[in-house]
Amino acid sequence: MAGSVLFGLYLSIISGLSYGLIISLLAGGLSLIYGVMNNVNTSHGAFYMLGGFLTFFGVSSLHLPIVLSIVFAFSAAFVLGVFFLFVLIPKQMWVSSNPDAQNTVMIIFLALAQVLQQGTFIVYGGGSVAVPRISFGNIIAPGGVYIPYQTIIAIAISLLCYVGLFLFLRDTKIGKAIRAFSQDRELAEAMGVRVSTIALMSFGLGVSLAALSGSLLSSIYSITAATGWNELVIAFVIVTFGGIGSISGSFIGGIVYGIVYAITQYYLPAYSFVIALVLIYIVLVNKPTGILGEIIERA
Amino acid sequence: MARLLKELEPEKPQLGLGIIKLHDVNFVILVLALIASIVVPFTGLAYLQFIMMYFFAYAIYTASWDLLYSYSGQLSLGQALPFGLGAFFTILLIEEFQLPLILAAVLGTLAAAAIGGSVGATTIRLRPGYQGIAILLFSQVLYWITLILYGEEGLSIFSATPLSTTTVYVIGIIIFGCSMLGVYLIQNSKYRLKLLAIKGDNLAANVCGINVPLHKAAMLFLSSLIAGIGGTYYAIFTSHADFTVFAVPNSFLPIGMAIVGGTGFLGGPIIGSVIITVLIRILPIWYSLAVTYFAYGIVVIVILKLRPTGIIGLLQHKKMKGGVTIAKG
Numbered sequence: 001m002a003g004s005v006l007f008g009l010y011l012s013i014i015s016g017l018s019y020g021l022i023i024s025l026l027a028g029g030l031s032l033i034y035g036v037m038n039n040v041n042t043s044h045g046a047f048y049m050l051g052g053f054l055t056f057f058g059v060s061s062l063h064l065p066i067v068l069s070i071v072f073a074f075s076a077a078f079v080l081g082v083f084f085l086f087v088l089i090p091k092q093m094w095v096s097s098n099p100d101a102q103n104t105v106m107i108i109f110l111a112l113a114q115v116l117q118q119g120t121f122i123v124y125g126g127g128s129v130a131v132p133r134i135s136f137g138n139i140i141a142p143g144g145v146y147i148p149y150q151t152i153i154a155i156a157i158s159l160l161c162y163v164g165l166f167l168f169l170r171d172t173k174i175g176k177a178i179r180a181f182s183q184d185r186e187l188a189e190a191m192g193v194r195v196s197t198i199a200l201m202s203f204g205l206g207v208s209l210a211a212l213s214g215s216l217l218s219s220i221y222s223i224t225a226a227t228g229w230n231e232l233v234i235a236f237v238i239v240t241f242g243g244i245g246s247i248s249g250s251f252i253g254g255i256v257y258g259i260v261y262a263i264t265q266y267y268l269p270a271y272s273f274v275i276a277l278v279l280i281y282i283v284l285v286n287k288p289t290g291i292l293g294e295i296i297e298r299a
Numbered sequence: 300m301a302r303l304l305k306e307l308e309p310e311k312p313q314l315g316l317g318i319i320k321l322h323d324v325n326f327v328i329l330v331l332a333l334i335a336s337i338v339v340p341f342t343g344l345a346y347l348q349f350i351m352m353y354f355f356a357y358a359i360y361t362a363s364w365d366l367l368y369s370y371s372g373q374l375s376l377g378q379a380l381p382f383g384l385g386a387f388f389t390i391l392l393i394e395e396f397q398l399p400l401i402l403a404a405v406l407g408t409l410a411a412a413a414i415g416g417s418v419g420a421t422t423i424r425l426r427p428g429y430q431g432i433a434i435l436l437f438s439q440v441l442y443w444i445t446l447i448l449y450g451e452e453g454l455s456i457f458s459a460t461p462l463s464t465t466t467v468y469v470i471g472i473i474i475f476g477c478s479m480l481g482v483y484l485i486q487n488s489k490y491r492l493k494l495l496a497i498k499g500d501n502l503a504a505n506v507c508g509i510n511v512p513l514h515k516a517a518m519l520f521l522s523s524l525i526a527g528i529g530g531t532y533y534a535i536f537t538s539h540a541d542f543t544v545f546a547v548p549n550s551f552l553p554i555g556m557a558i559v560g561g562t563g564f565l566g567g568p569i570i571g572s573v574i575i576t577v578l579i580r581i582l583p584i585w586y587s588l589a590v591t592y593f594a595y596g597i598v599v600i601v602i603l604k605l606r607p608t609g610i611i612g613l614l615q616h617k618k619m620k621g622g623v624t625i626a627k628g
Binding site for chain 2: 039040042088090099102103104106107108110111112114115118119121122229230232233236237240270271273274277278281
């Protein structure tokens with residue numbers, strides 16, 4: 001009995017690690033957008049869903065190999081994100097600390113999410129799409145646990161993405177500008193950083209991370225047009241847990257969420273989502289300072 | 300703040316009964332809506348009567364969201380939580396506990412207010428955006444719990460004798476009239492000034508001696524109560540509640556309606572609910588529900604971009620010089 005419980009825990013940690021790592025990309029995108037623009041992207045979940053469907057579109061309609069389809073989904077989400085921000089949101093609201101403007105942006109993004117979701121529904125219907133795997137087969141980890149190659153490849157892509165993001169933010173000119181801007185807006189502007197470029201870049205990058213996450217998970221889990229709202233909530237929970245505006249916080253928060261989710265899924269499958277959310281929510285409410293200090297009203 | 304000080308100046312005597320101003324465009328819209336709802340059954344158009352019942356529920360629902368948003372600056376992205384709870388509890392009490400309809404409705408509404416308010420009260424220290432998503436989180440939790448417990452078919456009233464359409468319609472008019480008048484009275488009372496001060500600046504309001512968390516929590520309970528009334532009525536006339544009442548598109552419904560009609564005044568939710576209810580009940584006759592909600596989303600984006608004050612903003616603009624006070628902080 002004790003052995004099977006421990007085996008369950010071991011299994012859960014492995015699957016939680018992979019799920020958490022991929023879903024942390026989604027949270028990282030949300031965090032990046034908030035850190036720079038001070039706006040919560042309520043359409044983040046819709047871009048996650050779109051990532052899965054764009055990959056499917058790449059494979060089924062453009063007849064691209066699956067790896068290229070993932071790249072296509074990533075780039076298309078970037079272009080779409082930049083386009084929507086440019087067209088829908090008034091420029092003075094791109095970066096704003098005025099609560100009224102922030103609320104307006106959230107409502108526009110929420111409406112956008114609804115439009116994207118229903119639009120996808122009209123085109124593809126309500127069923128889930130089957131995105132092919134990059135590779136088939138399993139490796140057997142110690143203890144007799146089967147891990148699909150797909151999971152390992154998805155983990156590798158996520159880690160690569162983190163390395164890329166890290167290098168981008170550390171070494172490139174725009175990356176440095178983004179970091180400077182999220183640390184001190186006025187000073188960065190005085191040094192010649194253009195607000196609009198930074199906002200467009202970080203929004204595009206943020207939503208394409210969401211799309212990548214959806215794209216990678218679409219071949220492991222199913223994605224339908226109605227997917228996305230749970231993921232928005234999960235991303236929010238991870239971001240709050242790990243600290244807003246911090247990519248490494250999302251990385252850690254994502255893994256913690258993934259493991260908690262996987263453990264509850266092993267022992268109480270029906271309520272796993274509910275329990276994971278409520279557990280983390282209790283942390284959020286009881287420990288509103290410290291890593292969560294940033295999101296609390298300063299009043 | 301300057302606007303608040305201006306509001307504190309003694310007002311010129313106006314035609315009205317206490318704080319009800321008879322020439323106020325919002326009051327006129329409320330009276331017109333009531334007259335229209337009384338006239339509709341006599342036209343003999345059964346489908347229109349059915350749409351009106353949706354309108355009653357949605358207008359109350361939208362007013363509850365707008366009260367929270369425009370009068371205490373709290374953006375709820377999960378207003379479906381109290382609405383759905385009201386609907387679910389009412390059906391549950393009638394079906395499982397065999398309570399009479401009136402008692403079930405009252406208890407269901409109170410339960411929705413208690414749970415919705417309590418959940419909301421844990422979020423009042425968060426920034427508006429995060430507060431909205433925190434409430435959304437709970438409505439998603441309930442979405443899953445109700446899906447697991449009651450399945451896709453949800454709960455329906457089978458055992459109790461159904462009320463006649465006329466009775467349900469009359470109940471609707473009464474609930475609609477009372478709730479809207481209640482919201483109108485709150486929006487025109489002196490208490491509004493405290494709320495607007497909180498909305499304008501939490502810190503300044505606190506310094507002025509206003510207990511900010513208390514009033515924010517009070518508004519959450521009040522808004523949940525009103526949304527609960529809407530949800531309860533929705534459950535009574537559809538005799539059904541399932542997990543989709545907690546879905547995000549249902550939370551988005553009052554937000555979009557308030558945006559289209561205009562936020563901050565009672566007339567906004569009424570006009571917005573009329574337009575959107577007709578849109579989402581008439582369009583599916585020719586197109587699918589997805590096309591309807593797609594169009595709805597686009598309408599909200601366009602209105603928010605081109606005319607952020609909504610339709611009531613146009614009507615209000617002409618009346619503004621007449622001394623109508625503005626709710627926007």
